[in-house]
Amino acid sequence: xxxxxxxxxxxxxxxxxxxxxxxxxxxxxxxxxxxxxxxxxxxxxxxxxxxxxxxxxxxxxxxxxxxxxxxxxxxxxxxxxxxxxxxxxxxxxxxxxxxxxxxxxxxxxxxxxxxxxxxxxx
Numbered sequence: 001x002x003x004x005x006x007x008x009x010x011x012x013x014x015x016x017x018x019x020x021x022x023x024x025x026x027x028x029x030x031x032x033x034x035x036x037x038x039x040x041x042x043x044x045x046x047x048x049x050x051x052x053x054x055x056x057x058x059x060x061x062x063x064x065x066x067x068x069x070x071x072x073x074x075x076x077x078x079x080x081x082x083x084x085x086x087x088x089x090x091x092x093x094x095x096x097x098x099x100x101x102x103x104x105x106x107x108x109x110x111x112x113x114x115x116x117x118x119x120x121x122x
Contacts, residue, residue, distance in 0.1 A: 008034040009064055012041045012076040013052045021076040021099065028102055029074055032109045037068045050086050052077050062091040070094055074102055 008029055010022050026036045042057045051058050052075060065073065072095040073087070079098040087096050097105070 005033050005035040006071040007037045007068060008072040008074050009038045009040060009061065009068070009070050010036060010074050010076065011039070011053065011061060013047050014041050014043045015047070016043075016045065025074055025076050025099060025102060028106055032106055034072065034074075037070060038064050040064065047077060050083065051090065052079060052083055052087070058087070058090050065091050065094055072097065075099070 010025050010029070012020060012022050014020060020041070022039055022041065026039070029036060040053075040057060040061055042053045044054065048054050053061070061073065064070065073091065075096070075098045077098060078100060079087075079096070084096045084098075088094070
């Protein structure tokens with residue numbers, strides 16, 4: 001029996017000198033069971049201090065989450081916990097993770113021994 005997949009949206013705040021990581025994260029997420037149902041990219045000169053992306057894009061993200069019944073939002077950018085909290089407060093009760101947490105999820109799902117799983121938790 002196949003496990004149900006989790007629906008996810010990839011979000012990127014694209015800064016002028018940064019390389020896009022949308023395809024990299026889409027591939028990683030797909031490899032551990034996420035179904036990518038959308039992407040949202042905003043080009044900015046700097047990351048928004050509260051939400052990473054601007055308020056208008058955040059509202060667009062909320063509509064996408066609601067319409068597509070998304071379980072998880074994956075940001076290509078690194079997010080401090082304060083931004084994660086503020087984003088979740090605006091878009092609703094969905095899991096919000098950044099690239100670093102996605103990488104840890106990949107390692108956790110691929111870990112074979114209890115020792116490896118404990119090291120990942122640390």
